[in-house]
Amino acid sequence: MSAILNGEVSHWMRSASPRRYHSPLPDERQDLLIVGAGLTGLWAAYFAAKEHPDWKITVVEAKRVGYEASGRNGGWMSTLLPGNRAVWAKRVNKQGGDGIAAMREFQQAVNASIHEALDIMRREGIDAGQAQGGNLHVAQTPAGYARLKGKYETDLRYGYSPEDIRLLDAEETRERINVDGALGSLHYQHTTAVDPARMVAGLAEAVDRLGVRICEETAATRVEKQHVLTNRGPVIANTIFVCAEAATGKIESALPGFGPREVIPVNSSIIATETLPERFWKRIGWDERDCLMDSAHTFIYAQRTQDDRIAIGGRGTPYFFGSKLTGEGEVDERTIRSLRQKLAQLFPGETLPIAHAWRGSIGVTRDWCAGLFFDRESRVGVVRGYAGHGVSSTLLAAKTLLDRAEGRSTELVRMPWNDHRAKKWEPEPIRWLGVHTMYRLFEYADAQEARSGKPKTSLIAQFGSRLAGLHE
């Protein structure tokens, strides 16, 4: 058996090997300066350059295009919102609006953003192996299945239509993907599996063709009005967007949305198998390449890749003390073992060979809701805290930042993540203890539910979810 590659950013980045961009820093004032060449920064550059072909636009990137979450993720371009619907709805209600109506609009905008991204990818010739098979949320325990039934009702209330989601029984589930012991599932339309590195690399090339300057190996250290300080010198710009997600807290700035305790990096890890043989796929199905998730509290997310591997992700070691980022993405043995176990629980019968393991950081605010800010006085915008659901919503965020910078009163600038501020994360060591305790509680709750066989969510998990403010 060949050795598992560990880290080296991700399987996707190694295979796609995106082009490098070594432009010098601009010495003249820019119309727009963007910090971060992930999906948010590149979508923002794309829409700005399309709208203002005469603008001078620069993207500064600490490492290389797609180096962080955008080149490492599970490749779910999904309808999942980057936040907790109940929290946002409550906030809108408090401000005198209709929270549920606002969330319905948000949901529909996220669903539509997938189609918009796919249209642009088609027009720009971006081949990320996209497959629109939807996503399948599978239950292997009675408690998990009961949760899915409840989720179906909640989803309809929050803006999915009956055409968007279907509740499937065990047989219908296994016809899509033959998950061992599946009791039922929810199938969501729209969601599209992509190779994230090919997507972000293709977008960078499209942006480059539009004349945007991309400066790799250029880290912003401080942001203030019209001025970004980098390790290679200062850049002056009329408008600045900071799109650094989990690393936002490392950038010095007194402006709204910044600060080391506003957003923290939470780890997510993935293992990818070798290309699996035809006989395996005959047994499992998975013909439409649906994105796959289970209903455990320590949930996994997976996809069948275009080249017939399984890439399966989950939390493992959830957080590093002091909000340390994941660097080149090396994964500890315990996490690899737990992902292998999850894979074996879904598809027992043979040991599936693992080719590569890696991890990345998702940006998480204290209430797990993304926040988008644009300060009119300094003309600095920032978005962060997608909580692991950014592949589709980065497009919406980019368009929203632009609308706000242009002073447009669109539907987007009224979406509830605008100026949404969570309370700050606790200082260390409470933060480290809190995140680790939460995941231990979830592991314990999963084991308890599997043992009991009852269609009831464990009280421990309910307590953990409340403590964490997790998604509804």
Ligand SMILES: Cc1cc2nc3c(=O)[nH]c(=O)nc-3n(C[C@H](O)[C@H](O)[C@H](O)COP(=O)(O)OP(=O)(O)OC[C@H]3O[C@@H](n4cnc5c(N)ncnc54)[C@H](O)[C@@H]3O)c2cc1C
């Ligand atoms: C393992 C993993 C799995 C995931 N799976 C999914 C999924 O399946 N579906 C989904 O919707 N979401 C998923 N996510 C989340 C999703 O990838 C992100 O929400 C999304 O990519 C965020 O894009 P971004 O451009 O805002 O941030 P990033 O992709 O993190 O980009 C930020 C960029 O800014 C750069 N940067 C940071 N600091 C500085 C600085 N000081 N100066 C200059 N540049 C800087 C970074 O190098 C990076 O390139 C996952 C994330 C991870 C880590």
